[in-house]
Amino acid sequence: MSRFLHAFAIALIWLCAVFTGGVTAQNAPQETPDYKTWEQLADLTEKAIDTGASTNEQFEVLRQSVVNFRARFATVQSANEPRISALKRQIEALGPVPEAGEEAAEIATRRAELEGQLQELQAPVQVALAAFQRADAIVGEIDSIIRDRQTKRLLSLGASPVNPSNWPIALKELEHTFSNLSAEISLHKDPERRRVLRENAPLVLFLLTISLIFIFRGRAWAGFALSRLRAMGGRGSGVWRFLVSLFRIIIPLIGVAIFAHALRVTGLAGERINLILDALPVWAAFLLGFRWLAERLFSRDPDDALILLTPEKRAQARFLLLLLSVFLVVRGIIRLLLEFDSMQPEGEAVLAFPIMVLIGVTLACIGQLMRGYVASDGTEEEDTPRGTSMVRAIKTMGTGLIAISVIAPLMAAVGYSEAGNALLYPAVSTMLVLGGVAVLNRFAADVYGLVTGMGVQARDALFPIFVGFFLLLASLPILALAWGARVADLTELWSRFTLGFAIGDTRISPGDFLTLVIIFAVGYGLTRLLQNTLRVSVLPKTQIDIGGQNAIVSGLGYFGIFLAGLLAVTGAGLDLSSLAIVAGALSVGIGFGLQTVVSNFVSGIILLIERPISEGDWIEVGGQMGYVRDISVRSTRIETFDRTDVIVPNADLVSGTVTNYTRGNKVGRLIVSVGVAYGTDTRRVEAILKEIVEEQPMVLRNPAPMILFNNFGADALEFELRMILRDVNWIMNVKNDINHAIAKRFSEENIEIPFAQRDVWLRNAEVLKDPVSR
Incomplete structure (x- = not known):
C-alpha cells in the first residue's frame, strides 16, 4: 500500500474519531x-x-x-x-x-x-x-x-542499492518469494478444488462478464450521460463534467472489485493470492484516480483545464501522471511481495531503488512542465496579482519537485533509503493532495455558478476563494500524516486546542469561543432585523423627520451591537475581571494614541443625540457645501453639488462653525439684484419687479416679498428683490426663473439694463505711430 493511501485512511479515521469523540465527551456523565x-x-x-x-x-x-x-x-x-x-x-x-x-x-x-x-x-x-x-x-x-x-x-545508514554485492541477495530473495507463490497456486490444484470450481463456474463466468462490461464500457456510459446532462443547460456544464468524470472511475472500479471477487469464488486462491486480490481494487483506484486527476488538471478542453498549457504539454502531463501511477502500483506490488516473506534489508533496498529512480525521473519531468507554466488562458493573466501568485506558486512547486526527484534517489543510492523514501513519496502525496484541492475548489465554484446563475464567471467570485481556503485547511492533517506525523501528534494538537488558553484566571475553550460567536451573531442579526423593521415599517408612519428617523435607527444599532457583545461575553461564562488592570493600562495608551478617533466617536454620538445636523440637511462646513448623506460614528459624508463626497470628521462638526440651511425647516431667503439706467421711472420698475416676484409659486406671500431701491450705483440704479421661499433647495431654480422674467419684461417695457463703460486715455500717443512712416 502506498504511504499516501495509508495517510488518507488514517486522516479520515482521525477526523471521525475527533468529532464522535467530542460529542461523546460532551454527552458522557462526569x-x-x-x-x-x-x-x-x-x-x-x-x-x-x-x-x-x-x-x-x-x-x-x-x-x-x-x-x-x-x-x-x-x-x-x-x-x-x-x-x-x-x-x-x-x-x-x-x-x-x-x-x-x-x-x-x-x-x-x-x-x-x-x-x-x-x-x-x-x-x-x-x-x-x-x-x-x-x-x-x-x-x-x-x-x-x-x-x-x-x-x-x-538518519541511519543502510545497505547501498548500487553496491553490486547486494544484487545477488535481492535476486535470491525475489526468486524465493515467487517460488513460494507458485507453490501456493499449485497446492490448490487438487480434485476437491476443481470440483468447487466446476460448481461455481456459472457464477464465476457471470461475475467475470459483468466485471468486464463495467471495466470496458464504463467510460462510454459516462460519456453518454454527459451528453444528456449537457442538454439540460450550459450553465451547469462544469458540474456535469465533474460528476461524469467521477462515474468514469467509479464504474470501472466496481468492475475491478467484481473481478477480484469472481477470482475468490473460484476457490483456487490461497493466503497470498487473497492478499493480492484484496489489493487489486486499491491498485485499480490508484490508476483510475491518477487518470481522473490528470484529466481534471490538464483537461483536453481548455475551458475545463485547471493548469492551462499548450495542448501538447497538457497531453504530456497527462501521460506523466499516468506513468507515475503505474510506478506507484509497481512499488505497491513489490512491497506486498516483500510482506510475504521476511526479506533482508539489502534485498529490499535493491528492489525498491529502480522504482524510486523511475518515480524521480517522472517527477522531474512534471516539475519541468510546471516550471514552464505561463498563464495564458485569458482569465488568469500573469500581469494580475492573482495570476502572478498562481504562476509563482506553480513554478515554485515545479522547482521543488525537480530538487526532490534528484536528492531522494541520491540519498537512497548512498544508503539512506529511509530518508530518501521520507522525502520522495510525501512529495508525491503533497502534489496529489494539492491537485485534489484545486479540483474540488473548481467544482465548488461551478456549483456556486449553477445555483446563482453566474455560470463560468463564478470561478472568479469570492466564494470559491473561501472554499479553497477551507479545503486547504482540511487537507493539512492528510499532508501532516503523509510527511511522517503520527496520529497521536494530531490528536495531541486537537486536545491542546480543546483545552483552550488562559487569560488571567479565565480559561477560554473553543466551546466558549463558539458560544460567544453564536450569541453575538444572533444578537447582531436581531439588531439589524429590528433596524430594518423600524426603517421600513414603523418610523415612516410617524411624524418624525427623516433625520430623526436615521438617528433612531443608528442609535439602536450601536446599542444593539453593544448589548450583543455584552450578552455574548456573559453567556460564554468569561470572567474578564482579571483583565481590569491590563485594560486600565491599555486605556491610557488608547487615550493618547487614539484620542482623535475617540474624539470623533464621541462627537458622532453627540450628533446623533443633539442632532444639530441630520441626514438630508443642506450645510456648509470648512468651505464645503452640500447635503448630509450619512452620519457614522467617526465621520460624516457630505455630497456636494458637484456630486462628489466629502468626508468630514465628526469633531469638526461639533467644535467648528457649521451653517445649516435646512435645520428644522426648509424656508429660506433669496435676494436677486438688478440695475436699470439712470433716468428710468423707479416706481414703474418697482411695480414690474413686484409683479414678477408675485408670479412665482415658490415665493411665500407672508411675509410678503420686498422690492428695495437699494443704491445709486456708479453705472445704474440698483434694485434688490428679497423674498422668502417655501423650500430653499429650489433657490437656484427660482433665481433662474426670475432673471428670465426680468429680462423679458424689461425688454417689453423698453427699460435698459446698463453695463459699465470705460473711456481709455492714451498718454504719449506718438509712440504708437508706424515706425516706417517716421
Whole structure:
C-alpha cells in the first residue's frame, strides 16, 4: 500500500474519531477517575520510559491509556467550577478579614462555613490538576522518545542499492518469494478444488462478464450521460463534467472489485493470492484516480483545464501522471511481495531503488512542465496579482519537485533509503493532495455558478476563494500524516486546542469561543432585523423627520451591537475581571494614541443625540457645501453639488462653525439684484419687479416679498428683490426663473439694463505711430 493511501485512511479515521469523540465527551456523565489504577499505569509507564526497552507500538498503547486518563482529569477540573465561583463571590461579599479587632461572630461563622465548602469542592480539582500535570509530562516524554527513534531511523545508514554485492541477495530473495507463490497456486490444484470450481463456474463466468462490461464500457456510459446532462443547460456544464468524470472511475472500479471477487469464488486462491486480490481494487483506484486527476488538471478542453498549457504539454502531463501511477502500483506490488516473506534489508533496498529512480525521473519531468507554466488562458493573466501568485506558486512547486526527484534517489543510492523514501513519496502525496484541492475548489465554484446563475464567471467570485481556503485547511492533517506525523501528534494538537488558553484566571475553550460567536451573531442579526423593521415599517408612519428617523435607527444599532457583545461575553461564562488592570493600562495608551478617533466617536454620538445636523440637511462646513448623506460614528459624508463626497470628521462638526440651511425647516431667503439706467421711472420698475416676484409659486406671500431701491450705483440704479421661499433647495431654480422674467419684461417695457463703460486715455500717443512712416 502506498504511504499516501495509508495517510488518507488514517486522516479520515482521525477526523471521525475527533468529532464522535467530542460529542461523546460532551454527552458522557462526569465520573471520578480511578486514581489507584492511574497510579499503577503511571508507575508502569515511567518505568518503561526509564528503561527505554519498549517498542514504539507498546509506547503508543501506553500513551493512549495515559491520554484517556488525562482527558478525565481535565473534565474533573471544570466539574465544580460554577459552585466554586459562587462560593468565591459569597466570600468576597463578606469583605476582607479585619486586621485589627474581632470580626462579628455571625460573619466569622458564615465565612468559616463558606471556606470549608470551598476547600471541599476544590480538593478534587487540585488532585485532578496534579494528576493532569503528571499525565501531560508522561505524554510529552513518550512523544520525545518516539520522535528521537524516528529521527535515528531516518538518519541511519543502510545497505547501498548500487553496491553490486547486494544484487545477488535481492535476486535470491525475489526468486524465493515467487517460488513460494507458485507453490501456493499449485497446492490448490487438487480434485476437491476443481470440483468447487466446476460448481461455481456459472457464477464465476457471470461475475467475470459483468466485471468486464463495467471495466470496458464504463467510460462510454459516462460519456453518454454527459451528453444528456449537457442538454439540460450550459450553465451547469462544469458540474456535469465533474460528476461524469467521477462515474468514469467509479464504474470501472466496481468492475475491478467484481473481478477480484469472481477470482475468490473460484476457490483456487490461497493466503497470498487473497492478499493480492484484496489489493487489486486499491491498485485499480490508484490508476483510475491518477487518470481522473490528470484529466481534471490538464483537461483536453481548455475551458475545463485547471493548469492551462499548450495542448501538447497538457497531453504530456497527462501521460506523466499516468506513468507515475503505474510506478506507484509497481512499488505497491513489490512491497506486498516483500510482506510475504521476511526479506533482508539489502534485498529490499535493491528492489525498491529502480522504482524510486523511475518515480524521480517522472517527477522531474512534471516539475519541468510546471516550471514552464505561463498563464495564458485569458482569465488568469500573469500581469494580475492573482495570476502572478498562481504562476509563482506553480513554478515554485515545479522547482521543488525537480530538487526532490534528484536528492531522494541520491540519498537512497548512498544508503539512506529511509530518508530518501521520507522525502520522495510525501512529495508525491503533497502534489496529489494539492491537485485534489484545486479540483474540488473548481467544482465548488461551478456549483456556486449553477445555483446563482453566474455560470463560468463564478470561478472568479469570492466564494470559491473561501472554499479553497477551507479545503486547504482540511487537507493539512492528510499532508501532516503523509510527511511522517503520527496520529497521536494530531490528536495531541486537537486536545491542546480543546483545552483552550488562559487569560488571567479565565480559561477560554473553543466551546466558549463558539458560544460567544453564536450569541453575538444572533444578537447582531436581531439588531439589524429590528433596524430594518423600524426603517421600513414603523418610523415612516410617524411624524418624525427623516433625520430623526436615521438617528433612531443608528442609535439602536450601536446599542444593539453593544448589548450583543455584552450578552455574548456573559453567556460564554468569561470572567474578564482579571483583565481590569491590563485594560486600565491599555486605556491610557488608547487615550493618547487614539484620542482623535475617540474624539470623533464621541462627537458622532453627540450628533446623533443633539442632532444639530441630520441626514438630508443642506450645510456648509470648512468651505464645503452640500447635503448630509450619512452620519457614522467617526465621520460624516457630505455630497456636494458637484456630486462628489466629502468626508468630514465628526469633531469638526461639533467644535467648528457649521451653517445649516435646512435645520428644522426648509424656508429660506433669496435676494436677486438688478440695475436699470439712470433716468428710468423707479416706481414703474418697482411695480414690474413686484409683479414678477408675485408670479412665482415658490415665493411665500407672508411675509410678503420686498422690492428695495437699494443704491445709486456708479453705472445704474440698483434694485434688490428679497423674498422668502417655501423650500430653499429650489433657490437656484427660482433665481433662474426670475432673471428670465426680468429680462423679458424689461425688454417689453423698453427699460435698459446698463453695463459699465470705460473711456481709455492714451498718454504719449506718438509712440504708437508706424515706425516706417517716421
